[in-house]
Amino acid sequence: MDNVSFIKLFFLSGLNETMNSRVALFSLTLLCYGLVLLVNVSLIVIIILDKKLHEPMYILLCTFCMNGLYGTAGFYPKFLIDLLSPAHVISYSGCLIQALVIYSFACGDLSILAVMAYDRYVAICRPLQYHSIMSKKRLTKLVCFSWLTPFCIIATNIFLTSRLKLCSPYIARLFCVNWIIVELACFPAETTVNNIVAYITIIIYVFHGVFIVWSYMYLIKTCVDSVENRAKFMQTCVPHLTSLLTFLLTVIFDIMLIRYGSNDLPQAFRNFVAIEFLVIPPIVNPLIYGFKLSKIRNRIIFVTIKHK
Template sequence: MDNTSVGRIFILTGINETFNYRVTLFMLSLLYYCVTLFFNISIIMIIIMDENLYEPMYILLVSLCINAIYGTTGFYPKYLLDLLSSTQEISYEGCLLQAFVMYSFACVDMSILALMAYDRYLAICRPLHYHSFMTKRRLSLLVCFAWLTPFCTFSINILLTSRLKLCGSKIHKLFCVNWIIVKLACPEADTFSNTVFAYISILIYVLHGFFIIWTYLHLVKTCARSKDDRIKFMQTCVPHLTSLTTFVFAVIIDLMYMRFGSTDLPQSLQNFIGIAFLLIPPVVNPLIYGLKLTKIRNRIQYLVGHRRK
């Protein structure tokens, strides 16, 4: 497939083996997408409408929920359309855009989780300096950094991919992935810069992971000394650790399988591995924060009780 030709398309083959159950999958996927939107929009609106929640931790949670909506919207509408179509095709430009959304969604999530860890570190380990460090201006800059860094990084990745001459058109997944598009390049195509920049991007977010580990080493060390700090840790850090664990586990499994996994696994299992980071964190995050964070839980209980009256 020459990437200078007109009418370029990719074929997503991941749905093939489950096509006999497309109506059931469509209904379940649509329901799950609606539930995901409802949970995340609910948390966003609860925080926006309550000025008592205008604190860094809750602002970062809003950013996490917005990113969940962004990422799932990059996947579900196209997937639902594919379930109703006889052919699962996507244009070359649409495929690059979807690949950009998927990668940037995952990396924005990691950046925000790193900021949440930093926020908890300041709140528990440096409480006297918390408000001087976490000012509105600094918080705004950090949130912008968390969004713009992945966007800029993967814009370069996608630009490098777009210059390649491709000799294949089949993507064995439910959605487009930049690394798989690169592997479709013709043998004579130079993919060295794509590979180098991909590993640089991975290194950036591995460093995010080491930063999170560093903050939690200090958090655990500090909380071991004080009962009040242990209570604060359980109330605010456990939801973050749950979000972090589910997200990192899902992403690592997908990355490892995409590079080293066997194609002998059933297609349905391959599909689940590939979309786990889109299925689990966007629903788990608003649930765990809504149930665990006292201020949000109290606000939900108030709204539910007020509506009943």
């Protein structure tokens, strides 16, 4: 039992320097989370209720929004409680679950974007075969892949972390981060397997990103000579590219801060960079798709006029 952690609670120290403005932060966070719930649930309900939207692209979009709700549920409720509490603590098991939820959400977003890129490739480059390729059976498999694969990969990382003996209960963040928990291990030599699996995970999702970029470069090349394909690309692919760019920028900023950031930077700035992938994409993505995709936009306008 030597490798079992005796730590029962973790102390989250990311809020220590910003508690003077906790009422304003609580109000802003509550507003932000309410907006996340509103835009994502609205889009999900519209897609589910409108049979005309029961197409692969919109079902994948529905999956995208559900993943956003899943990931933000792992952060916002606990963060709101912390803003009203004098002590910012989380149980050992709760910390591991939070890390699992937040990072499987982030990896899930990239997986769903990869599936969306494949869907757009088939729709534009092989339109006559689209419905046979993107059948209900294959769509179900792709949705399961985009959810279950990230969950299993991150769960493997979390399981390896749970086997480590930890020597410190202090996490200098607003939420639990797997790599920080690994750094708290008493014997660095024990973390070799964790580091190997972490690097494998990074490589897997770098390949996801490469596949997405290659897909859209190929689509752009294909659409250049066709007015019809250019219109289809602008209508359905631009939202995907915007979502991808938003996701990559928020994650890259966080990684750059972790790798090159200085402790002299304001705590509030470091906190925002750390959580921006939980704030910006879950709000921006549904709005982009809602305004850009004509079928969804028309449905929203119809519902709005009907209830006036």
